[in-house]
Amino acid sequence: MDRYHQGSLAVQERVGVRELAEHVGRSIGPGIRDVAAAFLALQPHLVVGAADGAGRLWASLLTGAPGFARATGPDRIAVRGGLPDGDPLAGALAADGTRVGTIALDPRTRRRMRLNGTLAVTPGGFAVAAEEVFSNCPKYLQKRQPLSLAADGPGVVRRSSALTPDQERAVRAADTFFVATTAGAGGADASHRGGMPGFVEVLSPTGLRWPDYPGNAMFLTLGNLAVDDRAGLLFPDWEGGGLLQLSGRARTEFGADGGRSVRFRVESVVESLHPGRLLWSAPEYSPANPAVPANPAVLPGGAADRPHRGRTTR
Template sequence: MGRGVYHWGSLAVQERVGVRDAAEHVGRSIGTGIRDVAAAFLGLQPHLVVGAADGAGRVWASLLTGAPGFVRATGPDRIAVAGGLPQGDPLAEALATAGTRVGTIALDPRTRRRMRLNGTVEVTGRGFAVHAERVFSNCPKYLQKRQPLDRAAEGAGVVWRGDVLTPDQERAVRAADTFFVATTAEADGADGADGAGGVDASHRGGLPGFVEVSSPGELTWPDYAGNAMFLTLGNLAADPRAGLLFPDWESGALLQLSGRAETEFGAGGERRVRFRVESVVESLHPGRLRWSVPEYSPHLGSTTT
């Protein structure tokens, strides 16, 4: 069963860490159908994280926002998203192109619930749809609890681009307690006959400072013990391209990084991911949602692997 759910990259990491049995069990939760409870959850969400590759092959993670109901299940294996990404977002063109492989994650800070849906894009008259290939929920580990406050006024957006972090952006990364990571397994034959490849979007959480900035072009973070699937690290074993999204929850600003990452395995089961920045987009878009200060996850008191 594991061969159909995990590609060789995830299997290799699971074997190295010694969690194949656990991964086999957890992998049974991955399906292609959207259950009623998942459909109801999606309909309540004010935002959706989407990961994909742009036209140049760079992988990014982006954030779509809207009134609850802008994301909804329209069938047993299809979701529709009204609207699109703000002007200037690096994935705007990719999400307007039929057949783009995407990974999505709907995360609700109000309830510490999340679900992931990966598939391919269909362009629609109101936005786009995703035909699901993999659907599953995750445990609430390392999710911070927040409450929505308001939406910023409409108006012109601001987009800044660079190829390394500025000092202010470095401070924002060090202060982050949450970020999202998009990865892909489409290189090196990982997207094989077992159908376990494609793009994935995942969440990482920790206390402020858990992401370290080594230089304006490099940062690292610890890989905490999770669900034993190792989808993100498995993808990185197959294809080092990755995209990071750092939301500033209180202002609504977004910091997007695209680059390459690798996993470093240390003694005692410790793992760290090292990310090298290749492109940076910082934006402040109208209509962005602002959230309260966090109530940190109780799991963050025991984050050893």
């Protein structure tokens, strides 16, 4: 199988990790191993990335009792339920043939699993025929413990085309977000980004930037952005139950010292409260998180990446 498209290959070549990426990419395949199936069945959340009817990329959060998302075959998962009314991906997850990227992340164990494929509507939910299944290392994952279920909320509470001052503060305080990208006909992908609070810089009500920390050398996210600049971001409020979803355009900036950052332009904002979502404890930060520069203007990417130079890259 072709593990990478031209976008990922180009980034791998530019960074100088092509051989390593080929080795790491052998872990990508359509099969769901028993250990992955067992992991998925324990998760109360599933992040899904896809395009809405207008072509905008979004990342959304599905919630349910453990077992609501489970493997039903060697290359297929089933998900019970759907998204709350007003979620920008509610329509896409109710349409056969939607290309989706999913990620199940367990803050208790710092483990994650990604599965990308094609959606089929089923009674009471949907299924995904897997095309790519793989796991990532625990880098930059904050550890949390589950506490309680969120009370019923009003669903979507605000839509706009730019961040409010409160939303800007939430982004600056974030230690975790998820990013949905696509390679067009190559399908969708959902990935995780983590770091110390402040690692996502707010440049303006419609502009964000974050460093691209070293990861697994595959460059699936940056590779997708190299061929299609659409992206969707999801910022969860772990302790309060709220969600901040952003859709827009992103591009990678390469620094002269070899560092990288991603600049994101906000086009659409949805803020919501998800009823029934699990609330989590304050984080135990990953020991892999780089320190956040005192002066973010030193970015793109370089200062935050310097302690990790020579490690594998994502």
